[in-house]
Amino acid sequence: MLLLADLPGINGFLPGSRATIMLDVVFVAMFAVVPVMGWGIWLVRARRNYALHKKVQLTLGIVLLLAVTAFEIDMQLISGWRERAELSPHYGDGTAAHWVMRSLFIHLFFAIPTAFLWVFVIVQALRKIPNPPRPSAYSRPHIFWARLAAIEMTMTAVTGWVFYCLAFVA
Numbered sequence: 280m281l282l283l284a285d286l287p288g289i290n291g292f293l294p295g296s297r298a299t300i301m302l303d304v305v306f307v308a309m310f311a312v313v314p315v316m317g318w319g320i321w322l323v324r325a326r327r328n329y330a331l332h333k334k335v336q337l338t339l340g341i342v343l344l345l346a347v348t349a350f351e352i353d354m355q356l357i358s359g360w361r362e363r364a365e366l367s368p369h370y371g372d373g374t375a376a377h378w379v380m381r382s383l384f385i386h387l388f389f390a391i392p393t394a395f396l397w398v399f400v401i402v403q404a405l406r407k408i409p410n411p412p413r414p415s416a417y418s419r420p421h422i423f424w425a426r427l428a429a430i431e432m433t434m435t436a437v438t439g440w441v442f443y444c445l446a447f448v449a
């Protein structure tokens with residue numbers, strides 16, 4: 280019988296889960312990121328509060344960049360995740376014929392473009408939207424790419440939660 284204590288990395292805090300603390304933090308944090316992002320967008324649409332929208336989105340972008348960097352270092356170099364996912368009935372032989380890997384690929388299909396899209400949206404907004412921020416010639420492209428970035432972020436969160444449950448809870 281393999282004990283959680285024998286697995287690499289620090290055990291997380293969510294009951295009923297075999298995930299590491301870093302996975303738990305990200306799993307929970309995404310429940311805050313999606314509503315905060317929604318609030319940031321509502322500030323523009325309903326309140327025309329462009330300055331606060333800019334602050335909220337920039338803060339989210341910086342926090343996410345730091346979190347993703349720490350998360351990737353932990354997953355790839357320090358704690359890993361496979362030993363913990365191997366205990367799931369959906370892991371199989373660790374190939375995409377089984378739902379752990381399948382759901383990870385679906386998650387990465389959203390997560391990787393999301394990271395690039397957020398950098399692109401923020402850099403372009405900072406370069407092309409006037410300061411203090413207000414509607415401008417760059418409004419239409421910003422609205423197009425930023426809506427896509429928001430949809431992709433939401434899908435990244437949803438697919439991440441599904442992967443987490445299949446790999447570490449099941």
Ligand code: HEM
Pocket residue numbers: 320323324329332333336337340397400401404405408412413414415418421422425426428429
């Ligand atoms: C990844 C980060 C960001 C996301 C996801 C985002 C999201 C959005 C969305 C979805 C809208 C359109 C709302 C609608 O549907 O009408 C919008 C509008 C706007 N955003 Fe952002 N935004 C981001 C970063 C920024 C930054 C950094 C600035 C300022 C430099 C900015 C300034 C504006 C302005 C001025 C508008 C209003 C455009 C108009 O209606 O003419 N945004 N944003």
